[in-house]
Amino acid sequence: MSRAAHAVLSVDIGGTHVKALLSGHPHSGARRFDSGPDLTPAEMVRGVLALCAAGPVWTFGAVSVGYPGPVLHGQPVRDPAHLGPGWVGFDFAGAFGRPLKLVNDAAMQALGSYAGGKMLFLGLGTGLGSALIVDGIAEPLELAHLPYRKHTFEDYVGLRGLKKHGKKKWRRQVLDVIAELSAALEPDTVVLGGGNAKLFADHLDDLPPQVRLGDNANAFTGGFRLWDDKARPQPAPARTPPETP
Known part of the structure; x- marks a missing residue:
């Protein structure tokens, strides 16, 4: 199995920025884009995938997401207070097209x-x-x-x-x-x-x-x-x- 298939993309969703890093890279190599009160989950996924395509391409086999709100059984149970709507019930794994684990960001x-x-x-x-x-x-x-x-x-x-x-x-x-x-x-x-x-x-x-x-x-x-x-x-x-x- 290729190294890329084992690589994990770690995504940290915040009220002001969404940040991402591929395993095996130094923390200083993290990539980010602005979030804010209108950010939807679909826009978050598109933004993260755009980060992965920018510069040297990041290829990953799994995704971890830190979500700024309560999580139960790997799914958000309430939309974030500081972001847009639509997070509850969103298919994160389907949107990324990879196995995914979503946990509370803290x-x-x-x-x-x-x-x-x-x-x-x-x-x-x-x-x-x-x-x-x-x-x-x-x-x-x-x-x-x-x-x-x-x-x-x-x-x-x-x-x-x-x-x-x-x-x-x-x-x-x-x-x-x-x-x-x-x-x-x-x-x-x-x-x-x-x-x-x-x-x-x-x-x-x-x-x-x-x-x-x-x-x-x-x-x-x-x-x-x-x-x-x-x-x-x-x-x-x-x-x-x-x-x-």
Whole structure:
């Protein structure tokens, strides 16, 4: 079987850009185009295929898609809040003409960021993405629209909160959300991803304990891991309780 038949195309759908990368290529070689509130799934597929045809042609045998919304059994269950209509019920595999795995975008980036144990992923972008991974098993979370203070988590730490409150106050709100969710979920580590994660970390002397900055490119790694069991992180070894004296 040819190398192209094994190649995976990893697609990350965001509120401002759709990005794609072919396995075997460096993250710096990712290609993108603008998305936005009118983007439909058919337009997304056409845009991605146009990226694959541009420059050196990318030939792939499978596709991974990170979707900015809730997913059940590999299918969207609600249209994205920041994109156009028509995503629920769309035949993604048929449109790409290849085997396809579609997962929540935060879960895909979390999977690419995971290194063991119990990890909470928070994606600071147009909205708030979230996922929890426990011993290698990823569980997407829908925390963005849960009540928080007078509104929702997303209203305070998403793009709306950043624009409304400014960087300094927004950073304080992100720190408070990290503390609230860490107290509730008790993760070993918290990984901050999304387009505004670096903006949050800028000008902070230190990140809170057990919090580390992720990389948006990890979404591509997560997409590749969906098809490669050998590349998926293995569960952390069981902790041996200390011997009683």
